[in-house]
Amino acid sequence: MNSKTAEISRCHTHLPNEKKELWEKLLQIKSEKQGTWIIMGDFNTVRRREERHNSSFCPSSAFWFNKFIDRAGLFDPRMGGHRFTFFCQSERKLSKLDRYLVCSNFITAFPHTTVVAQPRELSDHCPITLQTETDDYGKPLFRFLNSWLNREGFDQFIKDTLTKFKGYGAPDAYLAAKLRYLKEEIRKKRAIDYPDEIAELRRMK
Template sequence: MRETKLELVTMDVVRKLWGDDNCEFRFVAATGRSGGLLTMWNKDEFLLLKEWSDGRLLVIKGRWVKEDLEVVLINVYAPNLVYEQSILWGVLTELIIQFASPWIRGGDFNVVQCRSERSRCVGSTKGSREFDNFIQTCKLIDLPLVGKKFTWYEPDNKKSRLDRFLVEEHWLIQIKDLQQLGLKRSVSDHIPILLADVEIDWGPKPFKFINGWFKKKECASLIEKGWSNIGSLNGHLTRKLRKLKGVLKKWNGDNCNVLENRIVEYEDRIKVLDGISDKRVLNEGEMEGLKRLNVEVWDAMKFKESLWQQKSRMMWLKEGDANTAFFHRAAKIKAKRKTIYRMKIGRS
């Protein structure tokens, strides 16, 4: 997806950008030397289903073949004036209702979300506030920009982050290592941005003791037994703890798989008894069995919730219900925002 500043886009132009003929495209003509949108895709991996456009938006709905998933891609070129931007945010919000599929919005939004996204240039506080409100209202996620801080550069050292991809929470679940990467620019005053699944090998994962393990009766005895079986290892405490970590990790992996299967099993058995109760009164044994199942599934769900609570580390959710979209979204977003993608040491 890109701004073209062209009134006409031909296959020859697209071929030079894409590299071969294995693509399809749609475009919106530029007005003079301003705007112009182009969206291209691999025709073997994305099947066009529907399209819509105006001077500022190019909306493409299609099927992502690999995942057998309908998705909507919106190419955006926002106006400079705040009141025109407000109209555009309203149009984008309305489009969500019309296309009930996972969205990706990307392009030049011509506004920053906060003051830290611009340097040596003046911006509209009202415009930033309305843009941020649009992002929050639509529950969009602005992934950290890796490799760059700004996306637009002027020769007089003015710079801003005007370009970005905005995604829905679905994508953080669908694509584990989704990142927004700032690439090097050439003649344009805007940098290219790549939204990609980039897996990073951080080496061995650190071990974390899950507080919820203490709710399992067998945990304490497992630790005691594991500690005794390991032996002294000539007094090396670190090596002994490392061995115990392996025991706990194996137990946790097995236990989590059993937990999910157990919840499904309990719910299936409850469904059967509920079906019987629709036809006749349950006898005493069936009533007792239903009560036990309700207790078992409740305990299993609370244990599962405690695992999510520690992952999110949000104290205000300590007594809350894990069965909310925001609960899982918060844990995913927090992990993305706290990820350190690179470090700069000295002047290197």
């Protein structure tokens, strides 16, 4: 699997038309080179108005930048850490100029991809890192919703599950094991029922 990386360096003299020309060249290069793409760096433009603070927003530049991302089939992973990546100390200007853009192949391989803007030290830009894995803290906490009791057949499911349990030991250990068994069976049932519930909600909209 080939990997292509392009880095966009900052140039304050770029006009909107020049940036548009750059997006077209990148789009052409990407269309000619099949593989897994990661394009990263300082793009010197933003995607939306809220990505600038105390700094002028150019709708035209944002439009063509977003159009390039869409036409290239790229994704802009969620960024954590700092909201802005560029800080102009003399004029107190803040902007999100740095980002990673990744293709669908990359997202398929690493569905939990995130970007983190790290603390700034010597540079006027925050270093940004691409993270492809999330910390594993084990199974999520078990939560029981009262609304489940209103679903047809759920109470019978509870009775049948408790009847099927086979255990031994002291009464307190037996009860704890029985409840753990019930919890796991409910988890399995919810994993099956949840997609159908989502589909039902969409049909109701």
